[in-house]
Amino acid sequence: MPLHSTRVSRRHALAGLGAGALGAWWPSLVWAQGDKAVKFILPVSAGSGVDAIVRGAGPALGKALNVAVVVENQPGAGGVVGTQAIVKAAPDGSTLGVVSNNHVIYPSVLRSVPFDPVADITPITIIANSPMVLVVNPKLPAKDMKELVALLKANPGKYNYASSGNGTILHLAAEMFKGVTGTHVTHIPYRGTGPMMADIISGQIEMGVIAMPAVHSHIKSGALRAICVASPKRSSGAPDVPTAAEQGFPAYVVEGWSAAVGLKGLSPDLVKRLHQGFATAFASPEVREAMDKQGNTIVLSTPEQAQAHFKSELAKYAAIVKRAGITPQ
Template sequence: MSPISFASSSFNRRALLGLGASAVVLSAARPVFAQGGDKPVRFILPISAGSGVDAIARAASVALGKALGQPVVIENLPGAGGITGTSAVIKAPPDGFTLGMVSNNHVINPSVFKKMPFDAIADITPISVVGATPLVLAVNPKLPAKNVKELVALLRAKPEGYNYASSGNGTIIHLAGEMFMDEAGVKARHIPYKGTGPMVTDMIAGQVEMGVVALPAVQPYLKSGALRAIGLCGPARSPAAPEIATIAEQGLPNYAVEGWFAVIGPPKMQPADVKRVHEAIVAAFAAPEVREAMDKQGNIVKPTSPEQAVSYFRSEAARYAALVKKANVVLE
């Protein structure tokens, strides 16, 4: 199976998923939107709190508020694989006061759902693919496997005797797990959850034995021993966790998958507003405190232009359509 990697795209690799709705209001110093006054900018995350994208957005929020010169309100609106939150972005006025941060799931959904309430590319304004975040295959520490070789042996000895969790049917987390099973030639039962938070909770409790998850979302649990890392899913080790070997270097050289995150707006945003928001995103992720946070989380950041984002969304949509078909994902 061909590897899926931000590194292998046209963007340089040195460039870049339930606790319900939550909000963080951030103040900023000066108004940038000419007629905006103190009107807040809604920054919608179509995923649950506690996910990798959530950690990324919150780490950058203060700097984003400063760059925009407006109060910023972060909202978690999970549901339907990200469709619920993204729908809120799409239905908002295209005035630059509603933005969203999406991940791979945004372009996977059209291949997973029989009906979509919107076109994942035509009905948004792509602003920037900001970067990529490492994924890690983790297990409950009671599982007697400490590396890929031992896990594969365990799964082969008891076919479909173990479960692997995901943040939802057809999500990048689900597909990453399917890719591992396919590459290793093993099987396990897929248990979909409604978001990363409840998935990780049950992994720690031992309700499910394993799962792929964004590294930033589980770093504390890996350090405390509540979960054990089997291997990183990307093509290279992460500076944030250099001790975790990649799955590729542990005997599955064709396995490589990582998550990306992007900022979008409602359809038909004016070019001036797109430019203004893009410049603010670039400035926010270039801020020293944000770069430090991204490095600690292991994220690779290099914001693309809006034009590059459109091309990337299209190429990724085609790539995942083929993978969903091969993985026999049941359409919802």
């Protein structure tokens, strides 16, 4: 792509610099000379909540950063494939990533992870929180939490739920539902949100827990029936859908989040510029409207707050995985 050839020419132009000087100055040099594209790797499939957020904000983000924003989905292994591409990218700010809860779940559900989810990235910002919604195929004879729980308890093991992969946040969110309600539903893992959602809509699978940005249009069209949102309050993306707490299950609370990151070692100046770009883009009326329609709550944390969030979430999900009895694979 053009950006690659630009980097190559600069590499030749800067060939006389020592390795130490190149490492220290490379990010600021690239941005100062006005690169025309920044690629955002999403370690999730098209149609996911993170995908909806980034694509909804992409034009405004490109305008704020004065670059073209290229979005590239790299799902696989629950998100490890895409995240590995992020942490191995060139340290010039031309390749960044947007990750979700999955980023801090890997160490608890996988025996071996080819990167450190905290040490090998540079946090830029926690972008937004997204409510999780429990959905079912409309043919399932249950219209609310009590009816669904009664149906599942009367038929233990008969029904299946889909997730975007073993150990993903959608897997853990469904396991938390099972734990809170004392029900038994069989897990069917998929390679991403899009495929799992397609099979719930077609009736191949009965239910699943999905981030609101990915599913709100299907709820609105009637392709999927929303049973509850697993948030402390109702979602703007589907205001008619009651929370689990409203239906007598206050312990069922789980939210998704998205965060912008780069690989470790990004210069403070570049991180500051990127953070300002996100702040500008997500303050724009069109992005705020898009996020509200998707049901997201914009956060825009500082890089320091994002770093602390990663560490606390790492510990939180380790405890959730342990309680759920999920064996690392």
